[in-house]
Amino acid sequence: MDNIHITGGIIAAVGGIGPGIGVGLIGAKAMEAIGRNPEASGKIIPNMIVAMAFAEAIAIFALLFAFIG
Amino acid sequence: MASLAADPLFNIGPVTVTNTMTDMVLVDILIFSLAYFIYKHHKLVPGFMQAIIEMIIETFYDMTQSVAGERAKKIFPFAMTFFFVVLFANWTGLLPFITAIGVYHGEEFHPFIRSASTDLNFTFSLAVISLVATHSMSIRVLGLKGYLSKFFTLHPIHLPIGILELLLEFAKIISFSFRLFGNIFVGKVMLLSATSAFAFFLPIPVLFYEFFVGFVQAAIFALLTMAFMTIMTTRAEH
Numbered sequence: 001m002d003n004i005h006i007t008g009g010i011i012a013a014v015g016g017i018g019p020g021i022g023v024g025l026i027g028a029k030a031m032e033a034i035g036r037n038p039e040a041s042g043k044i045i046p047n048m049i050v051a052m053a054f055a056e057a058i059a060i061f062a063l064l065f066a067f068i069g
Numbered sequence: 070m071a072s073l074a075a076d077p078l079f080n081i082g083p084v085t086v087t088n089t090m091t092d093m094v095l096v097d098i099l100i101f102s103l104a105y106f107i108y109k110h111h112k113l114v115p116g117f118m119q120a121i122i123e124m125i126i127e128t129f130y131d132m133t134q135s136v137a138g139e140r141a142k143k144i145f146p147f148a149m150t151f152f153f154v155v156l157f158a159n160w161t162g163l164l165p166f167i168t169a170i171g172v173y174h175g176e177e178f179h180p181f182i183r184s185a186s187t188d189l190n191f192t193f194s195l196a197v198i199s200l201v202a203t204h205s206m207s208i209r210v211l212g213l214k215g216y217l218s219k220f221f222t223l224h225p226i227h228l229p230i231g232i233l234e235l236l237l238e239f240a241k242i243i244s245f246s247f248r249l250f251g252n253i254f255v256g257k258v259m260l261l262s263a264t265s266a267f268a269f270f271l272p273i274p275v276l277f278y279e280f281f282v283g284f285v286q287a288a289i290f291a292l293l294t295m296a297f298m299t300i301m302t303t304r305a306e307h
Contacts, residue, residue, distance in 0.1 A: 050292065053285050060251035067258060
């Protein structure tokens with residue numbers, strides 16, 4: 001029973017809530033913007049990827065502590 | 070599960086050489102040989118390698134100009150160097166068979182080359198270098214008085230904001246270093262787990278994801294350096 005990392009699992013699960021919602025919101029707004037103006041998708045998509053990487057960094061912080069702690 | 074610290078390989082005098090240091094040497098060799106190759110063989114009508122490099126540099130220069138405006142000429146070399154170093158440091162961890170060549174120390178197996186971004190020393194020093202470069206460029210453009218008046222003014226509302234911004238600079242170091250370290254290290258652990266679970270087809274999507282994440286994290290490092298340099302070199306408006 002000692003080998004199961006319970007605290008690691010809790011850290012990763014709780015730390016993934018916020019970034020999950022954030023990435024979903026970014027994607028939703030990007031889809032909306034592309035729907036309004038399909039020709040601008042070449043400008044929207046790289047910015048969306050950058051914003052998603054920022055939001056995902058928080059989830060990676062949580063995952064890092066899940067591995068270490 | 071890979072260890073958090075880099076594995077030591079051998080000792081030169083008092084210095085212990087770890088396997089991320091050897092990866093740094095490999096990255097240096099790659100970058101310098103690429104630069105020397107372009108220097109020796111550059112023509113007016115570009116060949117294949119030169120065309121790729123020109124495309125990458127021109128894309129980034131346009132992006133720098135849209136972010137930075139007229140100071141793009143000073144900011145661009147910093148951002149591009151960070152991009153190339155972090156890109157090659159991330160991608161050398163994905164070369165095939167690279168973690169299979171190593172040495173046994175007792176029971177543990179230490180590969181010779183391990184991606185440099187999985188070492189917190191590397192990412193932390195890159196973040197510190199980026200911040201010191203930003204601040205020294207700010208001092209050079211604004212002068213010492215202008216630089217200090219960004220943080221410490223006598224106005225009662227701007228003074229706490231200025232001190233908070235000073236603390237934010239330290240948070241930037243942590244954020245820079247841990248973002249890069251976390252992404253690449255967790256990717257390495259995922260790759261190791263996927264390979265030890267089922268070594269034949271399972272690691273392929275993980276490898277694609279790691280390839281993409283390596284590129285995106287390098288681009289983000291360069292983009293953030295560029296953005297912070299632009300912010301720090303603009304005069305405060307009243």
